[in-house]
Amino acid sequence: xxxxxxxxxxxxxxxxxxxxWLAGLLLIAGWLALPSIGLAAEGATTGPxxxxxxxxxxxxxxxxxxxxxxxxxxxxxxxxxxxxxxxxVVAWRGGEKRYDKLAKEFTKLLTSAYSTxxxxxxxxxxxxxxxxxxxMNYLTDIFFPSFLLYCLLFLLxxxxxxxxxxxxxxxxxxxxxxxxxxxxxxxxxxALFIMIVPxxxxxxxxxxxxxxxxxAIERAWAATWNPxxxxxxxxxxxxxxxxxxxxxxxxxxxxxxSSRNTEEREHYDWMGYVGNFIGVFGLxxxxxxxxxxxxxxYQYNQQMGITLMGGFLSWLFIIQAxxxxxxxxxxxxxxxxGITYRIPxxxxxxRKPMLWMLVSLLLCLAVWMxxxxxxxxxxEAQKMGGAHHPLLGVLGVMSAKMTVSNLMILxxxxxxxxxxxxxxxxxxxxxxxxxxxxxxxxxxxxxxVIVLGVWGYFVPAIVRINYFSTSQVLIVIFVILTITPxxxxxxxxxxxxxxxxxxxxxxxxxxxxxxxxxMVILLMTLMGYARSSSRVHWHxxxxxxxxxxxxxxxxxxxxxxxxxxxxFSFCMIVAFIFWVATMGDKAKAGHGAAKxxxxxxxxxxxGGSPDERR
Amino acid sequence: xxxxxxxxILMVAMYVFLKFVLPYIPGSAPLPSSLIVLYLLxxxxxxxxxxxxxxxxxxxxxxPMQRFxxxxxxxxMQAIRYAVLILFxxxxxWQTYGSTAASxxxxxxxRTIHPAPPGEYTGLSNPxxxxxxxxxxxxxxxxxxxxxxxxxxxxxxxPAARGFNPPPANFADPTTIAMLQESYLFWRIKKGxxxxxxxxxxxxxxxxRWEAELPDEWIWKIILGEYDGAHQxxxxxx
Numbered sequence: 073x074x075x076x077x078x079x080x081x082x083x084x085x086x087x088x089x090x091x092x093w094l095a096g097l098l099l100i101a102g103w104l105a106l107p108s109i110g111l112a113a114e115g116a117t118t119g120p121x122x123x124x125x126x127x128x129x130x131x132x133x134x135x136x137x138x139x140x141x142x143x144x145x146x147x148x149x150x151x152x153x154x155x156x157x158x159x160x161v162v163a164w165r166g167g168e169k170r171y172d173k174l175a176k177e178f179t180k181l182l183t184s185a186y187s188t189x190x191x192x193x194x195x196x197x198x199x200x201x202x203x204x205x206x207x208m209n210y211l212t213d214i215f216f217p218s219f220l221l222y223c224l225l226f227l228l229x230x231x232x233x234x235x236x237x238x239x240x241x242x243x244x245x246x247x248x249x250x251x252x253x254x255x256x257x258x259x260x261x262x263a264l265f266i267m268i269v270p271x272x273x274x275x276x277x278x279x280x281x282x283x284x285x286x287x288a289i290e291r292a293w294a295a296t297w298n299p300x301x302x303x304x305x306x307x308x309x310x311x312x313x314x315x316x317x318x319x320x321x322x323x324x325x326x327x328x329x330s331s332r333n334t335e336e337r338e339h340y341d342w343m344g345y346v347g348n349f350i351g352v353f354g355l356x357x358x359x360x361x362x363x364x365x366x367x368x369x370y371q372y373n374q375q376m377g378i379t380l381m382g383g384f385l386s387w388l389f390i391i392q393a394x395x396x397x398x399x400x401x402x403x404x405x406x407x408x409x410g411i412t413y414r415i416p417x418x419x420x421x422x423r424k425p426m427l428w429m430l431v432s433l434l435l436c437l438a439v440w441m442x443x444x445x446x447x448x449x450x451x452e453a454q455k456m457g458g459a460h461h462p463l464l465g466v467l468g469v470m471s472a473k474m475t476v477s478n479l480m481i482l483x484x485x486x487x488x489x490x491x492x493x494x495x496x497x498x499x500x501x502x503x504x505x506x507x508x509x510x511x512x513x514x515x516x517x518x519x520x521v522i523v524l525g526v527w528g529y530f531v532p533a534i535v536r537i538n539y540f541s542t543s544q545v546l547i548v549i550f551v552i553l554t555i556t557p558x559x560x561x562x563x564x565x566x567x568x569x570x571x572x573x574x575x576x577x578x579x580x581x582x583x584x585x586x587x588x589x590x591m592v593i594l595l596m597t598l599m600g601y602a603r604s605s606s607r608v609h610w611h612x613x614x615x616x617x618x619x620x621x622x623x624x625x626x627x628x629x630x631x632x633x634x635x636x637x638x639x640f641s642f643c644m645i646v647a648f649i650f651w652v653a654t655m656g657d658k659a660k661a662g663h664g665a666a667k668x669x670x671x672x673x674x675x676x677x678x679g680g681s682p683d684e685r686r
Numbered sequence: 687x688x689x690x691x692x693x694x695i696l697m698v699a700m701y702v703f704l705k706f707v708l709p710y711i712p713g714s715a716p717l718p719s720s721l722i723v724l725y726l727l728x729x730x731x732x733x734x735x736x737x738x739x740x741x742x743x744x745x746x747x748x749x750p751m752q753r754f755x756x757x758x759x760x761x762x763m764q765a766i767r768y769a770v771l772i773l774f775x776x777x778x779x780w781q782t783y784g785s786t787a788a789s790x791x792x793x794x795x796x797r798t799i800h801p802a803p804p805g806e807y808t809g810l811s812n813p814x815x816x817x818x819x820x821x822x823x824x825x826x827x828x829x830x831x832x833x834x835x836x837x838x839x840x841x842x843x844x845p846a847a848r849g850f851n852p853p854p855a856n857f858a859d860p861t862t863i864a865m866l867q868e869s870y871l872f873w874r875i876k877k878g879x880x881x882x883x884x885x886x887x888x889x890x891x892x893x894x895r896w897e898a899e900l901p902d903e904w905i906w907k908i909i910l911g912e913y914d915g916a917h918q919x920x921x922x923x924x
Contacts, residue, residue: 382800448718532919
């Protein structure tokens, strides 16, 4: 005993100089061992373990954060190959090498993000198995064959990505380039299935179907074909393109702000434009897909639909309107800055149309953001005669929201067309007639969208949902499909009066790109929460009840804290990935930085824009 | 002052319109402050976006503010600058104090008007056939049990309506029962205000629990009568 005490005293003296380190190590070890408290607690009970927990943060919150980060990373990793491949095809068919360089740069970001996505996917799986064994057992029982398929797809996707990225320079000429393009196609093909297979697991939890007896494959197939599977597949596919586009835009924006020479500025200005264009292109289609998804949810289960759109989650849709509004404003602002700065002399010509577009966008946004039931004090509610405003209350329902969202899409599309046409003079003989047709189509379409929106108040809901809303969508698609080829045809013979000047955008354009990316990330965390929490206290809606201590919906304020944390963490992860991915470029650029340096040699972020007007 | 003056005038004009003009349009009412702030924020965002579209307009807009705040060549306005620099943080502090200090004013409401119905009600369809006789019977029941509050014209203006806050629902408004399925109305009539789920809190509804007095068949008939009388149709999926 005496000897034992002496040994401990000697050990303590030996570490005396490193007490702080030791205490730190012990704290970390203690923290890492905390889950064992949960494990030990479960071990004492009889029967199979249904749940495990982790102190302080809680199992649900941890799963929420990891799942959200995994989904955001996955969205980026699955969205970017689509337009990277399209850029490569454009370069291949059109011969413009800069598109090939851009596609390669997009793919470089992809390779670094891919492993991080897989890492978070692995962590998520371990946590799900550890914290929710009962649920995972149930899902495994149903989806076992698709788990195997998913693993196979993952192997194929990884192999294809490696070949696509590492073979880029080696497969540039002749048949090898064709093979490389085919690899890009395969990459997207596998990526699509990598997305839709786990979508089946998540959508089955929200909208389960009755599974009759049969083989394992038959059961998995039946569960996969649930009512919200395809609406989610389409919605996520488009959203991934939007996310990828805006994140690449933000990357370009930051590189633009920190670029020190003219070549870099020109390249990243152009890359920012492409990123924003891709984001907007997807954004135009996203509300249609979202509407279809909500319609299917309502039709599947009225209770779930009302919980989302009329119940306690309906406030999320007001925040959603705000975020989408900022996204539309930010994207249009970037287009308008492009007209002003990249096409010298255009500002005076387009300032008035920009003002009208801005006013129209803001009016639409005001309608979209007006809730049906207003936040009001008791006194204010008494003056209004309830929670609905007698005059503005009509703006709070779907007929108004659908109308303004369609109008915002039309305005944004016209912003792009305006940007496209700026600095060019029509020479075609039919130009006047063509412009008159386009103008008429736009005006008539806008009137038709508004008339259908107002009429929607006076017809049964089913007529509005099935005919009026879909007609509004079809009208907008018709406008896009009519004006795009007509404009392209007009511009084919048009004379360029002012050349596009790349690299002359003010710093706020770069910040707008970053803002758009943050908005879209926040939007995905918000609506991801809405979709997931619409199951309320069910793991599998109406089938397997959540009997854990977390079977409650958090207050919206608490939920928004987690969403903000996820957004911030994702931005940090992406920043880290991009930093690592571009480390080599910076080192290379450091050797030959003298060429084309800016007058002051300082980046735009620090006030080094070459344009005095900024 | 030109480029800065116009936005200031626009903001003031917008505030005056929302606060003192819009409420007095026939059929309107005063707007809650949350909505006024929202619309003013949108106006301010629009101003900033438009004024920063070009270098010239940005300088004309930010220049005077920047010069004033930095004190560069503002001559006799130095005193005002110091006053603003001192008073503005104080104003922000006062506002923060006002919004966080304990008060006897009840908090703003964000009540859920349409909480989700219990699962057992969602799949129900009206078992009563939509015949002229049943509709007439439903209207009769409505006149006896519902019209004192919801009004003989289905507009929420019954003789007893003035005593309730919030007022009884206006069925003629296309944003009320026209947005809901019949099963939803059946649940609300049957269970009343006390049957609202927890997400419907605060339970501000004086609607009686009619299941205690009316058989289910009567409730379904009332629903037929309500939709017909208010010239609305229920939400359906066919």
